[in-house]
Amino acid sequence: xxxxxxxxxxxxxxxxxxxxxxxxxxxxxxxxxxxxxxxxxxxxxxxxxxxxxxxxxxxxxxxxxxxxxxxxxxxxxxxxxxxxxxxxxxx
Amino acid sequence: xxxxxxxxxxxxxxxxxxxxxxxxxxxxxxxxxxxxxxxxxxxxxxxxxxxxxxxxxxxxxxxxxxxxxxxxxxxxxxxxxxxxxxxxxxxxxxxxxxxxxxxxxxxxxxxxxxxxxxxxxxxxxxxxxxxxxxxxxxxxxxxxxxxxxxxxxxxxxxxxxxxxxxxxxxxxxxxxxxxxxxxxxxxxxxxxxxxxxxxxxxxxxxxxxxxxxxxxxxxxxxxxxxxxxxxxxxxxxxxxxxxxxxxxxxxxxxxxxxxxxxxxxxxxxxxxxxxxxxxxxxxxxx
Numbered sequence: 488x489x490x491x492x493x494x495x496x497x498x499x500x501x502x503x504x505x506x507x508x509x510x511x512x513x514x515x516x517x518x519x520x521x522x523x524x525x526x527x528x529x530x531x532x533x534x535x536x537x538x539x540x541x542x543x544x545x546x547x548x549x550x551x552x553x554x555x556x557x558x559x560x561x562x563x564x565x566x567x568x569x570x571x572x573x574x575x576x577x578x
Numbered sequence: 579x580x581x582x583x584x585x586x587x588x589x590x591x592x593x594x595x596x597x598x599x600x601x602x603x604x605x606x607x608x609x610x611x612x613x614x615x616x617x618x619x620x621x622x623x624x625x626x627x628x629x630x631x632x633x634x635x636x637x638x639x640x641x642x643x644x645x646x647x648x649x650x651x652x653x654x655x656x657x658x659x660x661x662x663x664x665x666x667x668x669x670x671x672x673x674x675x676x677x678x679x680x681x682x683x684x685x686x687x688x689x690x691x692x693x694x695x696x697x698x699x700x701x702x703x704x705x706x707x708x709x710x711x712x713x714x715x716x717x718x719x720x721x722x723x724x725x726x727x728x729x730x731x732x733x734x735x736x737x738x739x740x741x742x743x744x745x746x747x748x749x750x751x752x753x754x755x756x757x758x759x760x761x762x763x764x765x766x767x768x769x770x771x772x773x774x775x776x777x778x779x780x781x782x783x784x785x786x787x788x789x790x791x792x793x794x795x796x797x798x799x800x801x802x803x804x805x806x807x808x809x810x811x812x813x814x815x816x817x818x819x820x821x822x823x824x825x826x827x828x829x830x831x832x833x834x835x836x837x838x839x840x841x842x843x844x845x846x847x848x849x850x851x852x853x854x855x856x857x858x859x860x861x862x863x864x
Contacts, residue, residue: 530804
């Protein structure tokens with residue numbers, strides 16, 4: 488349990504889970520900095536699915552100003568968001 | 579004289595996909611809403627659905643800045659309709675259901691209150707010839723999701739009064755929507771064009787001429803359609819789409835509006851689209 492928890496909270500672990508989810512849902516490979524919505528592969532409506540996934544997978548709540556497209560545009564942006572929200576929750 | 583330009587609450591009748599979406603649009607623009615539905619399960623689920631719509635609107639940056647959300651109240655009857663600035667009916671596309679409801683709304687609402695039918699295919703005239711005070715009745719075709727689509731199709735029935743039309747324009751402004759007024763008729767402009775296209779797209783898939791993803795990719799990539807016809811079908815709800823196609827087919831006789839066997843099969847299997855988690859595509863829970 489401690490091992491899986493620490494993996495979930497590391498940047499690499501978060502990136503891995505996000506990448507896995509995106510590949511499964513879009514049948515497309517993604518680079519960490521690649522703009523999902525500029526790609527034409529996913530519509531902007533898919534962003535809400537990403538929000539729900541991020542909240543469930545990483546046990547965070549995304550609200551107010553954090554609920555913005557720029558936080559979900561790339562795997563890196565989502566990873567930063569999760570790390571920040573986890574840090575705030577732990578503080 | 580029909581009202582509607584004031585700052586009072588809206589009454590939305592029908593807590594399904596469109597009713598919840600329209601409610602979220604109004605709340606997000608600071609307009610209080612009284613949401614009514616006779617189905618207790620739908621009414622109980624509505625606040626969660628509305629919250630999801632509002633979160634999506636926030637995510638996409640389409641909520642007006644600095645506006646406090648309107649207050650939501652719910653009821654299982656037409657209680658409270660008499661105090662509404664405007665009444666928006668958003669129930670399924672069945673003429674008998676709409677006629678009966680609009681007769682009850684006309685009895686409950688004060689004369690001069692703007693009464694809207696959110697319709698995708700049924701002509702306003704078919705309601706107006708039966709319900710009292712048809713001068714207060716206007717058709718408005720909100721598209722799903724209402725918060726994200728800034729244009730609304732406004733249908734002027736043959737008896738719609740100038741005051742009601744002015745009230746709809748004022749309401750559209752209050753909701754940050756751009757109204758485009760068209761004449762009455764089956765499917766108006768958008769559904770007559772779009773539903774036939776979706777039906778044809780389903781037939782193409784049924785005949786094995788292209789996959790679902792390829793049909794959408796072609797319409798998106800070559801013709802600039804934002805979501806592709808089959809993903810749009812999932813957004814509309816394939817059950818509602820079939821209802822609308824039947825309305826169009828019965829009234830126009832156009833064979834292109836006779837629902838595709840593939841659409842009928844999806845409805846029979848309960849695969850209605852986004853709202854059930856599966857249609858032409860699969861969706862994660864919201």
